[in-house]
Amino acid sequence: MRRETDEIRMVLGAWFREEGKDYPWRRTADPYAILVSEVMLQQTQIATVLGPKDYYRRWLEIFPDVATLARAPEDAVLKAWEGLGYYRRARNLQKAARAVVEEFDGVFPSRAADILKLPGVGRYTAGAVASFAFNLPEPIVDANIARVLARLYDYRGHIDSEPGKKFLWDRASALVAGEGAREFNSAIMELGQRICLPRAPACRDCPVAASCASREKNPGELPLKKARVEIEKVDEHVLFCAREESILLHREEKGRRREGLWRLPERPREELAGLPLLLEMKYSITRYRVTLRVYDAAAPAKPGPGEKRIPLEDLPGIPMPAPYRKAVETILADSTAQLELGPGMV
Ligand code: SF4
Incomplete structure (x- = not known):
């Protein structure tokens, strides 16, 4: 087993040095910048994070270090996150920055066990920061790596069951042990993103094909998961009330998913009966x-x-969920188009 593990590490490392993508977070060993990238990428595609809005670079320009983020007003934090959705991530990033300032004297901890104590940081993120920033042999398992490991070892149990999770973390720990953790974790993650794809793994191009136990057994059917959660349909009925250069908006209360964000005020359906429908759009959030x-x-x-009534000229500067921003801008531009937003754009 040890020989096979060494072989996989060696081959994967060589492939990554040759083929690995050059992302901005791979050019830094700053744990804060790496934490930011990991949190942004939790529910957002790389193409969006690095896309035209350049969220990652912009965030680091506005909040270049933990101290700046820790003392920033919440509105500025939410505004910088606008368009990425799942705003709890932004709030947790700020809480994590405050914890580094208050509990670690402003020095980012290097041990995964300490990083894990930061708000919003789970086992994956702690391992990612410890290995990418400090090159420590800490395992990481995300969806891409879980898929690669399940196929590599032909694991036929449910990967989202407790034994399944244990199996994956144990394998990831064994593979990352030793030197070169930064490179190994980057390499296996990228293998999952580019080669060992969910439906059609490109086994012919795979550097570890010779060690893959499922290669000849239809790897595309792996990994196995428990039954999926059903998608639930939800309606939101809201009021558009713009008068005299201002618009009526509602600020989400504490404890709500969109806490601190402004949106069009909701009203019971009966209250809106008979009012003209200005716009209808669909978007997805979690299930x-x-x-x-x-x-x-x-x-x-x-x-x-x-x-509260907010002056229209202040609209660009206040944090708003993306679907609401889109709806308000569309209506203000006097359009009644049917819109469709992708998952997570809130
Ligand atoms: S051989 Fe195919 S299934 Fe196995 S790890 Fe490589 S791409 Fe994935």
């Missing part, structure tokens, strides 16, 4: 498929709890 319907307020609406 929910949401239909957002925006109605035109016939008369000036009285602000409810948590609601």
Whole structure:
């Protein structure tokens, strides 16, 4: 087994040195910058993070270190995250920065066990920061690596069961042991992203094909998972009330998923009956498929709890979930187009 493990490490390392992609977070050993990249990439594609909006670079420009992020106002943090969705990640990043300042005297911890104590950091992220920033032999298992490991070792149990998780973490630990953890973890992750693809693994191009136990046994059917959670349809009925250069908005209360973000105020469906429908759009968030319907307020609406009139000129500077930003901008541009947003764009 040890020989096989060494062989996989060696071959994968050589492949990565030749073929590995050059991402900005691979050019740094700053644990904070690596944490930012890991948190951004948790539910967002690389292409979005590095795309036209350049979220990663922009974030590091606004908050170049933990101290700056720790003392930033929440609005600025949410605004910088706008468009990436799952805003809890931004809040946790700030909490983690504060914890580094307050509990580690501003010095980012290097041990995975200490990194794990930071808010919002789980086993994967702690291992990623420890291995990518400090080159420590800490394992990581994300969806890509889980797929590679299940196929490499022809694991036929459910990878999301407790024994399945243990199996994957044990294998990842055995493979990363020794020197060169940064390179190995990057390499196996990239193998999953580019070669060992979910439906059609490109086994012919795979550097570890000779060691792969499932290669001849239809690896595309692996990994196995427990039954999937059903998609649930949800309706959101909201009011568009823009009068005299201001718009009525609601700020999400503490404890809500979109805490601190501004959105169009929700109203019971009966209250909106008879009002003109301005726009209908669909978006996805986790297991929910949401239909957002925006109605035109016939008369000036009285602000409810948590609601406020915001000057239209202030709109670009306040944090807003992406579907609501899109809806408001579309209506203000006098369009009634049917819109469709991809998963996570909230
Ligand atoms: S041989 Fe195929 S199934 Fe096995 S690790 Fe490589 S790409 Fe994945």
